[in-house]
Amino acid sequence: MTNIAIIGAGLSGLTAATKLNQHANITVFEKAGGVGGRMATRHAAPYSFDHGAQFFLARTAEFKAFISPMLTQGIIAPWDGCFAEFENKKIILKRQWVEDKPHYVGVPGMNAIAKYLSRDLNVRLDVKVQSITKKNDKWQLDDDQGKTLGEYDWVIPTTPAQQASELLPSSLSCYPKLDEIKMKACFSLMLGFEHDLSLAFDAALVRGNDISWISVNSTKPGRGKPFCLLVHSTNQWADDHLYDGSDQVMEYLSSQTSEVIGFDLSGAAHKSLHGWHFANIGKQTGETHFLDMEQQIAVCGDWFIQGRVEAAFTSGFDAATKLIRAL
Ligand SMILES: Cc1cc2nc3c(=O)[nH]c(=O)nc-3n(C[C@H](O)[C@H](O)[C@H](O)COP(=O)(O)OP(=O)(O)OC[C@H]3O[C@@H](n4cnc5c(N)ncnc54)[C@H](O)[C@@H]3O)c2cc1C
Structure with missing residues (x-):
C-alpha cells in the first residue's frame, strides 16, 4: 500500500486523512499536543473556551x-x-x-470534531515536522529534534501557507503562490x-x-x-x-x-x-488545493479558498478525491 504522510491535524488534514485511510497507509503528524488546529478548545477549569473558530x-x-x-x-x-x-x-x-x-x-x-475524525487514524501528536527531503524516490520526514519520521511515497502539508513554504522545496510550481499568501x-x-x-x-x-x-x-x-x-x-x-x-x-x-x-x-x-x-485570510480565487503527481506532493488548507471551516474541509476533500483516483 502507498504510504502517505499528512502534516497537520486541523480540519483539512483530518478530512484528507479520513478519505484516504481506506486507500493508503496514512500517518498524520501534528506539532501540538491535541488535534483540531484552529478549531480549538482551551480548558481552564471551571471554564472552557473555543478560542479559534466560533x-x-x-x-x-x-x-x-x-x-x-x-x-x-x-x-x-x-x-x-x-x-x-x-x-x-x-x-x-x-x-x-x-x-x-x-x-x-x-x-x-469545537475540538470535538477533530477528536471524532481522528478516532481511527494514526495521529502522532507533539511531533513538529522540520524538513522533508527526497531520498531514493521517497520523501523522508525529520522532526525538530533531528529524528527521522520515516519514508513516504506522498507527503501532504496542510499547515498555514507560511509554514508550508518553510517545509516544501522551492522548485515546486505552487511555491510562488505560497510566498504570495499573507494570512x-x-x-x-x-x-x-x-x-x-x-x-x-x-x-x-x-x-x-x-x-x-x-x-x-x-x-x-x-x-x-x-x-x-x-x-x-x-x-x-x-x-x-x-x-x-x-x-x-x-x-x-x-x-x-x-x-x-x-x-x-x-x-x-x-x-x-x-x-x-x-x-x-479573505476570499481567494483559483484551485482549492495543489497536487503534483510527479513530485508526489499535495498541499491543502483553508487559505486556498478562505479562512473558514468549510473551506478547510473542501480543500482536504478535493485533494484526497483527486489523489484516490490516481492511486
Ligand atoms: C481566531 C479565529 C477565529 C475563527 N473563526 C471562524 C469562524 O467563526 N467560522 C469559521 O468557519 N472559521 C473560523 N476560523 C477559521 C477556521 O478555524 C479555519 O479555517 C480552519 O480551522 C483551518 O483548518 P486547516 O486544517 O486548514 O488549518 P489548521 O487548523 O491551522 O491546521 C493546521 C495544523 O498544522 C499543524 N502544524 C503546523 N506546522 C506543523 C509542523 N511543522 N508539523 C506538524 N504539524 C504542524 C498546526 O498545529 C495545526 O494543527 C477562525 C480562525 C481563527 C484563528
Whole structure:
C-alpha cells in the first residue's frame, strides 16, 4: 500500500486523512499536543473556551453529508444564539440565528470534531515536522529534534501557507503562490466570571473598534460551564501588536470590550490570551488545493479558498478525491 504522510491535524488534514485511510497507509503528524488546529478548545477549569473558530456554516452538499453523522451522534449541534451587531458601542441589529441556516459548533467544544475524525487514524501528536527531503524516490520526514519520521511515497502539508513554504522545496510550481499568501493575525481574549452578566446577546459582531467579536461561550450547546466570554481582536490590530506583552494586550482588549458592552469587565475571575499568527485570510480565487503527481506532493488548507471551516474541509476533500483516483 502507498504510504502517505499528512502534516497537520486541523480540519483539512483530518478530512484528507479520513478519505484516504481506506486507500493508503496514512500517518498524520501534528506539532501540538491535541488535534483540531484552529478549531480549538482551551480548558481552564471551571471554564472552557473555543478560542479559534466560533461556529461554522455548511453550504455544499459534500460538507453537509460529511457532518451529517456528527450531527446524529451529537458531536456537533446548532448554536441557536441571539446575534447582535455593534456599531460605535451601540447595538444596531439583533436577531435569532435560525434553523434553516444552522450555525454549528462542536460539542462539548469545537475540538470535538477533530477528536471524532481522528478516532481511527494514526495521529502522532507533539511531533513538529522540520524538513522533508527526497531520498531514493521517497520523501523522508525529520522532526525538530533531528529524528527521522520515516519514508513516504506522498507527503501532504496542510499547515498555514507560511509554514508550508518553510517545509516544501522551492522548485515546486505552487511555491510562488505560497510566498504570495499573507494570512492575518488575531488575538483571542478569554474571560471567565463567577456570576452571569446577563448580556443582551450570545454572539456579537463589533464594528468601529479594535475588537471584532464577542461571544458568550457558555451559551453554546453542551458547555454547562459558568459564564464566560470569548473576545477576538480585529486582524489589523493583532497584526500591529502581535509582539506586545500579553498583559498589556489583555488589559487593552478587556477595556475595549467593557466600553462596547457598557459593563466593567476588570473583575473577571479568569483572564487568558492566545495570539494566532496565521488566523485568517479573505476570499481567494483559483484551485482549492495543489497536487503534483510527479513530485508526489499535495498541499491543502483553508487559505486556498478562505479562512473558514468549510473551506478547510473542501480543500482536504478535493485533494484526497483527486489523489484516490490516481492511486
Ligand atoms: C481566531 C479565529 C477565529 C475563527 N473563526 C471562524 C469562524 O467563526 N467560522 C469559521 O468557519 N472559521 C473560523 N476560523 C477559521 C477556521 O478555524 C479555519 O479555517 C480552519 O480551522 C483551518 O483548518 P486547516 O486544517 O486548514 O488549518 P489548521 O487548523 O491551522 O491546521 C493546521 C495544523 O498544522 C499543524 N502544524 C503546523 N506546522 C506543523 C509542523 N511543522 N508539523 C506538524 N504539524 C504542524 C498546526 O498545529 C495545526 O494543527 C477562525 C480562525 C481563527 C484563528
